[in-house]
């Protein structure tokens with residue numbers, strides 16, 4: 001079964017997400033990817049990945065991904081949050097991260113932890 005990964009980035013972290021996804025592009029292309037609207041749009045356009053795009057974060061995208069996760073449809077979340085900018089949908093963000101904790105789903109919220117998680121998943125996929 002393909003690894004199901006959610007990719008989400010706040011505006012000031014979107015360039016980091018594009019760089020990260022470009023670095024792991026070959027591996028990510030073998031995965032089933034879901035993203036919030038704007039992040040997904042950039043991943044499609046700038047990295048060339050196939051992504052199932054949900055609503056934009058402030059319009060419920062984090063909640064849609066949280067719901068998928070609760071239903072068992074997401075294996076790992078890469079969520080590059082911006083800790084320096086208040087977000088109008090903070091409760092949705094907290095709900096998604098909480099759902100990851102409740103369901104013991106890996107959730108990388110910064111670039112270094114995203115590297116660790118993606119490198120590990122990539123290695124695991126290579127071993128078969």
Ligand SMILES: O=C(CO)COP(=O)(O)O
Pocket residue numbers: 008009010011035036037038039040055056057058061062093
């Ligand atoms: O706000 C977000 C996550 O909380 C991200 O949403 P977008 O990818 O639509 O910008």
